[in-house]
Structures are given as structure tokens and as C-alpha cells.
Amino acid sequence: MLLAWQWFHRLGSPRWFYDKSSRWLIWLMPLTLALLATGLVWGLAFAPIDAKQGDSYRIIFIHMPAAVVALAGYYVMAVAGAVGLIWRMKLPFMVMKSAAPIGAVLTALTLITGSLWGHPTWGTFWEWDARNIFMLILLFLYLGIILLGSIYPSRDAGDKACALLALVGTVNVPIIYKSVDWWYSLHQPASIKFTGESSIHASMLYPLLICVVAYYCVFSLALILYTRHEILVREARTQWVKDLSQLPGKNQGGAHAKL
Amino acid sequence: MAELNEANTGAGAILSRDMRLIWRHRSDIVNPVIFYLIGITMLPLAIGTSKQLLGTVAPGMLWIMAMLATLLSLDALFRTDFEDGSLAQFQLSSQPLYLIVLYKVLAYWLSTGLPLTLMAPMLGLMLSLPADGYWALLLTLLPGTAILTLVGALGAALTVCLRSGGLVMTLIIMPLYLPVLIIGSSAVSSAVAGFGFDRELALLIAGLAIALIVMPPAIAGALKISTNQ
Numbered sequence A: 001m002l003l004a005w006q007w008f009h010r011l012g013s014p015r016w017f018y019d020k021s022s023r024w025l026i027w028l029m030p031l032t033l034a035l036l037a038t039g040l041v042w043g044l045a046f047a048p049i050d051a052k053q054g055d056s057y058r059i060i061f062i063h064m065p066a067a068v069v070a071l072a073g074y075y076v077m078a079v080a081g082a083v084g085l086i087w088r089m090k091l092p093f094m095v096m097k098s099a100a101p102i103g104a105v106l107t108a109l110t111l112i113t114g115s116l117w118g119h120p121t122w123g124t125f126w127e128w129d130a131r132n133i134f135m136l137i138l139l140f141l142y143l144g145i146i147l148l149g150s151i152y153p154s155r156d157a158g159d160k161a162c163a164l165l166a167l168v169g170t171v172n173v174p175i176i177y178k179s180v181d182w183w184y185s186l187h188q189p190a191s192i193k194f195t196g197e198s199s200i201h202a203s204m205l206y207p208l209l210i211c212v213v214a215y216y217c218v219f220s221l222a223l224i225l226y227t228r229h230e231i232l233v234r235e236a237r238t239q240w241v242k243d244l245s246q247l248p249g250k251n252q253g254g255a256h257a258k259l
Numbered sequence B: 001m002a003e004l005n006e007a008n009t010g011a012g013a014i015l016s017r018d019m020r021l022i023w024r025h026r027s028d029i030v031n032p033v034i035f036y037l038i039g040i041t042m043l044p045l046a047i048g049t050s051k052q053l054l055g056t057v058a059p060g061m062l063w064i065m066a067m068l069a070t071l072l073s074l075d076a077l078f079r080t081d082f083e084d085g086s087l088a089q090f091q092l093s094s095q096p097l098y099l100i101v102l103y104k105v106l107a108y109w110l111s112t113g114l115p116l117t118l119m120a121p122m123l124g125l126m127l128s129l130p131a132d133g134y135w136a137l138l139l140t141l142l143p144g145t146a147i148l149t150l151v152g153a154l155g156a157a158l159t160v161c162l163r164s165g166g167l168v169m170t171l172i173i174m175p176l177y178l179p180v181l182i183i184g185s186s187a188v189s190s191a192v193a194g195f196g197f198d199r200e201l202a203l204l205i206a207g208l209a210i211a212l213i214v215m216p217p218a219i220a221g222a223l224k225i226s227t228n229q
Helices: A002-011 A014-046 A055-087 A090-122 A130-151 A155-187 A202-234 A239-246 A254-258 B002-024 B026-047 B051-074 B079-083 B086-092 B097-111 B113-126 B133-158 B165-192 B198-227
Strands: none
Touching (some): A055 A090, A055 A130, A055 A155, A090 A155, A090 A202, A130 A155, A155 B198, B051 B133, B097 B113, B097 B133, B165 B198
16 A cells, blocks of 8 residues: 555655656657657648538647647646645646646637638638637636736745636536537527538548647647746755756756756 | 534624624625616617617626626625734634635625625616516526625635735636526526526526535635635
8 A cells, every 4th residue: 555655655756757757758759749740741731631621621630639638738737736735745736837828828729720710611710609619718717827826926825726726617617618508509500510520531530639649748748848847946946956957967868958 | 513503603603793894884785786887877878779789688788797796896805804814813713614704705795796686677677678587687696696706705715815816806707607697698588588597597506506515615725725825
């Protein structure tokens, strides 16, 4: 039992995470690049043209994975915050704080690519579609967390406050999703319909799936890099970080230079 | 059992204290109501006085303005207690903090949400809301403003230590208000259209039940975080 929990407590140590993650980065970075390149090149250049939408549908390879990961990112952030609140560990708060801007950027990317896609297909940049509204609200939720974290005078209290807000937001996210969906079905806009996403052909589905996996990798990569940055900033006064800056060549090398 | 009774009388004392405080600062009750009145008065002057147009936008506008009026003074819910040290005493007292919080929120709702709700039908008259909408407006605002107050109190608790807390609170809380706004205003709209509003009312009451369970501990936790720095 004691052994089973050891990894968990070690995970709470920023220094352990910093050392380990520099080894993860060595394979995660090439993997991410390879997946992203494969998915995007396949999707944007080689997947067949859509019969109705022409080439403009190809934005789905950038748009849809961003939406999926943006939503998942909110839960990553909230779970990290909950772990930090419950076990009073430092590292999860740093992960939570790092996840917020990444998620916000992905949400913004979803909205921007969505409106660029909407212009040729729906004939408008912005449509009050259930998914549009939900992503916009998700962006507001992310921005609220970033705002609260940045304005708090004490970092510890700010972390906990953000974690609490993220948790309450987590309870609310499904409710918001459901209510927006319900609102949309009540209003029933007549002319506009999303062309069948469920009936996607395999030749388009495979590059899409690769893109989704690639976006998850991008998210993890960005999360690790941000968290490492956050660790260095917060632990700047500890001896091990000072040693790190004095002897740049001695530690595992490579990955540190990128920060 | 005896302990529970003791807790209830203690927290009941909070309620009577808060109500007395509110009564002594009567302007605090009047302000949100006046805000509601002025806000609704502006609307026809801005978009025109056509009865048909006003009747169409009335359900949504009455709800949005009620939401803003609730948010307007929530910022002060814990601020005075924080500044004069009462909040620290609440945390030290033997009463559970979530119960104290619940009674404070109740006192706030009695002095803000309830007057706003009672005022709404009159404002509906000014916006020429069709006759079927009044009961829907009154009955959905009753649990609706209670949810808004409970959720907003979390924002007030999180920002009690911040100098410019009011605006921050509004920004972090408003996205969370969306479901209540959607359900509440569509209840009034569907009542006006003749479809009844049972379903929406049931949803709001269910939401209130969840908020009553989830929010007081969350608000108490937020107060502990924001005051113990």
C-alpha cells in the first residue's frame, strides 16, 4: 500500500517532475511533430474533396480537434485543481495554472477557425448555433480563471481560489451545454444545418483521428513546457533551481535550453 | 439533536442580525430595485415603443435586468463583514461556516431577490408583456433569483479580499448564470406563446435544490481561502 502511493507523492514534487519531464520531452516532442505533420498534410493535401463544401471543409482538421481538446483541457485544469486542494500539493496547482492559457488559446482557435469555415458554408461568420455559443462561454470560463489567478495578491490563495472556481465551473459545464442545446432546439433556425458530420467517410476520418491525437500531444507538450516554466519561476529561490542555472551543461541537457 | 438546534439558533441569530443591518441601511434594499426600474425604463426609449416589439423582447429583458440588479450589490455581501472583522469571528465560532453563509445569503435574497421579483410584474406592464406571462415571470424569478444569489455569493466570497473585486466578480460569475437565464426567459416566452411553463419551473426548482446543497460549502471554502492569506 505504501509503495502504491509513493509515485503519487513523488508526482507532487516539482523537482521530481522537472527531472522526469525533461526525459519525456525527448520523445514527446518528435512524436507530436510527426503526428501533427502526418495528420495535417494528409488532411489538408491528400484527403478527398468534399462533394458539397469543396476544399473549405478541410478546416475541420484544424477546427474539430481543437474543440475536443479545449473541452478536455477544462477538465484537466479542474482535476489538477481538485488534486491540489485535496492533497495540498504544489505541483497540481502549477499544472492547473498552466492549463488555463493553453485551453483558452485552443478555444479561441476553435472559434476563429469555426467562423472562417462558417463564412463559405453557412454564409456568415457568426451563427447562434448551440456549439458556437458553448465554445464562447467556455472561453469566458477560461478567461475568468486566468483573470482571478492574475489579480490575487497572494499566489497560494490565488491558486486555491482558481481551483474552487474551476470545480464549480465543472459542475456547471454540462448544465451550460445542455441548456444551450435545449435553447437551440427551441429556436429551430430553419435554413442552416450542419452537413452530416457523423456520416464522414473513412478517407477523411483517419486523418481526422490522427489530428485529434496530435492535438492531445500538442496540449500535453505545451502543458509540460508551461509547467516547467512555472516550476522554475516559483522555485527560483530553491537550491536545485540555482544549481540548474549555474551548470547548464551538466543536467540532462537539451530540454532545458528550450526554456 | 441538541447540537443541531444550537447551530440553528446561532445561525438564526445571524439571520436576524443581517436583517436588522439591512433594515438600518434601507437604501441598500432600494438601490437594486431602482436600478431595475431605471434599466427597464431605458429600454423603450432605446429601441422604440411599439407594443409588439416590446412584448417580444420583454421576457428576456426582464430577466437580464433582474440578473444585473442581483449582481450589482452582491459585491457588498461579505465586504463589510470582512472589513470590520466579523467574518473572522464567524470562522472562529462554533457554528459551521456553511450554515452562517446560507443564512447570510437568505437575508440577502429576502432584501434583493424578493423585492425584484415582486417588482417584475409591474415592469412587465410597462413593457406590455402579454397577459399570460405574468405568473410565469413571478414564479420563475422566485427560484431563479435565489439561484443567482447563491452562485453570485461564491464570486463575492472569492473576491472579498480584492480592491477592485466588484468587476472581477461580475466577470467570473456571469458565464455561470447562462443556464438560469436561458431557462427563465424561455419559461416566460413559452407561457406567452400559450405552452405553459411547468417544465421550466421544475428545472429551476431542481437547480435551486442542487445550488442549495453545493453552493454553501463552496462559498464557505472560498471565504476561508480568500481571507486566510
